[in-house]
Amino acid sequence: MATQKNVIEPYLFFEGRCEEAVEFYKKALGAEVLMLMRFKDSPDPNACGDVPGDKIMHASLRIGGSNIMASDGRCDEPMKFEGFSLSLAVNTDAEADKFFNALTEGGKVIMPLTKTFWSPRFGMVTDKFGVMWMVNVVAEQKP
Numbered sequence: 829m830a831t832q833k834n835v836i837e838p839y840l841f842f843e844g845r846c847e848e849a850v851e852f853y854k855k856a857l858g859a860e861v862l863m864l865m866r867f868k869d870s871p872d873p874n875a876c877g878d879v880p881g882d883k884i885m886h887a888s889l890r891i892g893g894s895n896i897m898a899s900d901g902r903c904d905e906p907m908k909f910e911g912f913s914l915s916l917a918v919n920t921d922a923e924a925d926k927f928f929n930a931l932t933e934g935g936k937v938i939m940p941l942t943k944t945f946w947s948p949r950f951g952m953v954t955d956k957f958g959v960m961w962m963v964n965v966v967a968e969q970k971p
Contacts, residue, residue: 841901846884856930862888913960
């Protein structure tokens with residue numbers, strides 16, 4: 829019997845902009861779509877209420893070695909991402925620059941990429957959907 833460690837996978841609700849977000853993360857971060865299901869694919873269309881059928885009920889994206897899940901949600905509330913940040917750990921300064929700059933497209937830099945006492949390169953950005961990202965070059969661990 830295969831065992832799986834407990835995993836935390838962020839689930840983001842884009843309130844009607846999920847498809848745009850999926851395409852953005854594919855371009856900006858090289859996200860791979862593992863699964864995408866639309867509301868019209870539900871076996872019980874009445875369970876979805878007034879959500880347009882072409883909206884995304886559930887998507888799973890792989891970014892590097894992690895998964896993020898996403899949905900359009902109920903498409904009835906303003907989108908708010910507060911109280912958390914997604915942290916993207918990369919191996920090189922070049923990767924940090926590439927991903928950070930891609931995430932700033934239409935977004936807002938909170939802290940430019942810079943050297944810190946824990947990393948050769950660290951920065952914070954809120955992307956165009958309001959999701960805050962921390963981009964961090966993983967420093968070599970000294971014994």
